[in-house]
Amino acid sequence: MGHVDSSNLHKVEDLWYEDGTIILIAGTVAFCVHKGVLVALSPIFRDILALPKSPNNDTMEGRVVAHITDSGFDMTNFLRAVFRPGYKSLVRDTQQVSFPELASILRMAHKYDVPEAVAIAVDRLSQRFCAPFHTSLGRQVDWDDVQKHLDTAHASVAFDPADAFEALNLMRRINAATGPPRFPDRALAVALFYCCVAVEQNPRLVRSGAPRADGTVEELSDADLERCVRGTALLRQEVYDGVSRALMAFQDGYGVFKHQIKCPRQNGCQEDIKIHLAYVQLTECERTWGRGSVRDVWVWVAKRQPAPGLFGAEAWQKWMCGPCKKKFEQLLEESMVKGWDLFVANMSVSD
Incomplete structure (x- = not known):
């Protein structure tokens, strides 16, 4: 107990107030802030900082020192949120913040x-x-x-x-x-x-x-590691299944919506869908999805890496008319949403 040597400490400049009343030290990082603000903010800080005046207290530059066990990174982000300009500013979504910073604030x-x-x-x-x-x-x-x-x-x-x-x-x-x-x-x-x-x-x-x-x-945790392994397999399969569901929905519903969307080819687009569903999609896509990424479950089919050749920009025009292309895009979007919902349900994340 006694005087703390500041030579090995990093003083956080924007959290070192000349009129500060207490010094916090987290690891090798030091802050000089206002005790009253922290006491009013947090009952935990109130207890920690309820230090009776004693010659045995650690001091630094004439102020009482409180040692805390948190990392300097976490405490810096938290105190900045408290003092500059206050954590309520985080409500404004237009103010960008990095995840590590926000995680520090939440953790503290x-x-x-x-x-x-x-x-x-x-x-x-x-x-x-x-x-x-x-x-x-x-x-x-x-x-x-x-x-x-x-x-x-x-x-x-x-x-x-x-x-x-x-x-x-x-x-x-x-x-x-x-x-x-x-x-x-x-x-x-x-x-x-x-x-x-x-x-x-x-x-x-x-x-x-x-x-x-x-x-x-x-x-x-072991449970989340198991979910991660199982989830990777499900996501890879869904990259394939999502397209397959949309093709099936188009084929099965074509007789109903072809007049609504005014398909100029009448049954031509349906016949092309049957061919692609039976041959191209079930061979090329099944072979391709295994080389793709789990993140493709969120990515539009033609933008995936590698993208199935079936869904290139030129291919759209070759095997589907404009109204049917728009309808199929709608069905594909719906299938992607359904695939994500299936992933959430299968992971049982809250168990």
């Missing part, structure tokens, strides 16, 4: 019992972790467009699939707290989907785990 707000900040962070993450089929995103896009939309235009939370383990574990930790679950099943399912993408990109994550921004390694 949960630990230090700041319910309003928890609610705001949960709402923001829940918006980001939604299937793009339930947003205003146009579906005829590639993977980069899907991600850009969700990162910027939708909830403005920039997310890298490499952070998926942290996201899923954090959601489960919050849901395990007292009271009803805060994150809906669809958000957990999207986080699990991203875990599948991350493992596909780097299979070593299954054994080594994935590091957070502060270096802490996140590992999935």
Whole structure:
């Protein structure tokens, strides 16, 4: 106990107030902030900072020092949300924030019992972790467009699939707290989907785990690892099944809607669909989907890598008239949404 040497500490400049009344040290990171703000904000901080005046207290630059066990990264993001300009600013979706920053804020707000900040962070993450089929995103896009939309235009939370383990574990930790679950099943399912993408990109994550921004390694539970393995197989199969369902729906419903959409070829488009369903789709697509990515379940068929030759831009015009092409695109969209709903149901994410 006594004077703390500051030479080995990093003072966070924008969280070092000259009129601050207490110094917090997290690892090698130091903050000089206002004790009264933290005490009013959090009952946990109130207890931690209820330090009786004593010559045995650690001090630094004439102020009492409180040592906390959190990482400097987490505490920096949390205190910035509290003091600059306040966590309520996170309500505004137009203010972009990175997932690691928002995860830090949620983790600290949960630990230090700041319910309003928890609610705001949960709402923001829940918006980001939604299937793009339930947003205003146009579906005829590639993977980069899907991600850009969700990162910027939708909830403005920039997310890298490499952070998926942290996201899923954090959601489960919050849901395990007292009271009803805060994150809906669809958000957990999207986080699990991203875990599948991350493992596909780097299979070593299954054994080594994935590091957070502060270096802490996140590992999935055995149950979620099993879901990840099973989910990868389901997603790959769905890339194929989604197209197959749409082709079947077109063939089966053609006799009803051909007059409504005014197909100029009458039965010609239906006959072409039968040929492709019986031969091209069930051979080329079945062979191709295994070489694709689990992320293709969110990607428009013609934009997939590799894309089945059947769905190239020129191929559309060769085997389907304009009205039928539009109808088939509608059926394909509906099938993609159904496929995602089947994934959510089969994963039993809340069990």
